[in-house]
Amino acid sequence: KNQxxxxxxxxxxxxxxxxxxxxxxxxxxxxxxxxxxxDTGRGPVSLTxxxxxxxxxxxxxxxxxxxxxxxxxxxxxxASQLSDSASYICVxxxxxxxxxxxxxxxxxxxxxx
Amino acid sequence: KAGVTxxxxxxxxxxxxxxxxxxxxxxxHRSVSWYQQTPGQGLQFLFEYFSETQRNKGNFPGRxxxxxxSNSRSEMNVSTLELGDSALYLCASKGTGETKxxxxxxxxxxxxxxxx
Numbered sequence: 691k692n693q694x695x696x697x698x699x700x701x702x703x704x705x706x707x708x709x710x711x712x713x714x715x716x717x718x719x720x721x722x723x724x725x726x727x728x729d730t731g732r733g734p735v736s737l738t739x740x741x742x743x744x745x746x747x748x749x750x751x752x753x754x755x756x757x758x759x760x761x762x763x764x765x766x767x768x769a770s771q772l773s774d775s776a777s778y779i780c781v782x783x784x785x786x787x788x789x790x791x792x793x794x795x796x797x798x799x800x801x802x803x
Numbered sequence: 804k805a806g807v808t809x810x811x812x813x814x815x816x817x818x819x820x821x822x823x824x825x826x827x828x829x830x831x832h833r834s835v836s837w838y839q840q841t842p843g844q845g846l847q848f849l850f851e852y853f854s855e856t857q858r859n860k861g862n863f864p865g866r867x868x869x870x871x872x873s874n875s876r877s878e879m880n881v882s883t884l885e886l887g888d889s890a891l892y893l894c895a896s897k898g899t900g901e902t903k904x905x906x907x908x909x910x911x912x913x914x915x916x917x918x919x
Contacts, residue, residue: 731912732912733893734910735910779846790848793846793847795845796845796846
């Protein structure tokens with residue numbers, strides 16, 4: 691069964707600190723993996739998208755890594771800011787399924803001053 | 804260019820009523836997907852429309868239906884509302900091979916539906 695598991699479920703860090711969020715998936719055959727940021731009450735916004743051949747991609751203070759062999763991805767946030775408080779969702783797309791997306795449950799990040 | 808827009812942003816209904824939500828995709832996008840998001844279940848796929856045809860469907864009861872118009876705007880309808888239908892309903896549009904943002908999905912702000 692195609693699944694996406696994220697950890698931790700929630701995380702509290704102090705402003706300025708770094709953090710890493712994890713995503714494990716069992717989706718096969720793999721097409722691409724995306725990380726989204728969702729602020730409370732708003733729609734998700736794409737941070738990064740990676741295909742099988744890419745193992746790292748950055749977007750400002752956000753860096754995503756992908757290990758397609760172990761089917762794991764991580765999202766590293768550097769020098770966190772209060773505005774980073776949001777839910778971070780890992781989404782995996784399978785090949786040959788019409789672009790169907792499998793969503794993780796998300797990690798709720800809270801950055802405190 | 805303008806992003807994905809959804810109307811209304813907030814809606815309160817009572818059990819047994821029906822509701823219609825609207826989504827306007829990014830100009831040039833022909834694929835529109837609908838999702839239900841609840842705290843307990845996360846984001847769950849409802850259906851996808853492409854060129855006025857339903858292309859994919861999630862595991863939701865028949866009370867949930869949708870359609871897409873020739874201008875790619877889409878509507879989602881929920882009949883006989885239940886308390887458990889209270890959720891944030893998100894719409895997302897996706898580019899095609901003719902657009903430079905091909906395969907990237909862009910979400911709207913969502914419609915917050917509360918069923919009393």
